[in-house]
Amino acid sequence: MQSAVNRNYLPGHKQGGSVGRHVIDERAPFIAELYRSRALIDMLEGIAGERLLPSPPDDPHAYALYFYTRPGDHIGWHYDTSYYAGRRYTVLIGVIDRSSCRLDYELHTRAQGVAVVPGSIQIPPGGLVFFDGDALRHRITPLREGETRVSLTFEYVTDQHMRRGWRLISKLKDALGYFGFRQVFARRARLGRVRPPGPVSGTESQ
Ligand SMILES: [Fe+2]
Numbered sequence: 789m790q791s792a793v794n795r796n797y798l799p800g801h802k803q804g805g806s807v808g809r810h811v812i813d814e815r816a817p818f819i820a821e822l823y824r825s826r827a828l829i830d831m832l833e834g835i836a837g838e839r840l841l842p843s844p845p846d847d848p849h850a851y852a853l854y855f856y857t858r859p860g861d862h863i864g865w866h867y868d869t870s871y872y873a874g875r876r877y878t879v880l881i882g883v884i885d886r887s888s889c890r891l892d893y894e895l896h897t898r899a900q901g902v903a904v905v906p907g908s909i910q911i912p913p914g915g916l917v918f919f920d921g922d923a924l925r926h927r928i929t930p931l932r933e934g935e936t937r938v939s940l941t942f943e944y945v946t947d948q949h950m951r952r953g954w955r956l957i958s959k960l961k962d963a964l965g966y967f968g969f970r971q972v973f974a975r976r977a978r979l980g981r982v983r984p985p986g987p988v989s990g991t992e993s994q
Pocket residue numbers: 866867868926
């Protein structure tokens with residue numbers, strides 16, 4: 789996978805590497821099988837209390853790997869905003885964690901009259917965190933020198949239709965902030981055409 793990592797850098801907000809679903813389909817299809825696992829989805833539906841659907845085929849966040857390999861790799865405070873008509877749930881799974889990175893979060897930031905509850909956890913390999921993306925304010929703290937962190941993320945939605953006009957905004961955000969134009973706008977990245985790590989466009993390069 790490492791030869792397909794797209795490095796991205798948004799000053800003051802995020803820095804790291806990503807591999808989206810299209811590359812995963814080519815190189816690690818067992819991850820896609822886990823994403824569609826009925827047993828996993830049943831468990832998550834039991835927690836969410838509602839029916840969950842896989843993200844549409846052109847959404848690179850459906851399943852993605854995040855590689856933190858350089859000092860300072862992180863993502864600042866944000867929500868996993870849903871561009872869909874319904875809710876968007878996030879699953880974070882620890883794959884490699886030789887790092888001091890933490891998932892810091894704040895519960896109830898958007899709930900009226902409820903006190904905000906802060907928290908912080910480390911996600912060990914095999915550890916799983918599940919939340920409603922629009923409800924949990926969260927960040928990953930910066931990687932330090934000599935550390936490595938790889939995590940896997942799954943995205944499920946309650947409605948596969950995107951809000952009107954938001955598809956292009958969502959795709960541009962994914963191209964600039966995560967996976968690069970090649971991974972986002974190509975329907976399917978072909979193995980032989982995946983570039984080694986490096987600048988894909990002027991905006992993404994570091
Ligand atoms: Fe997030």
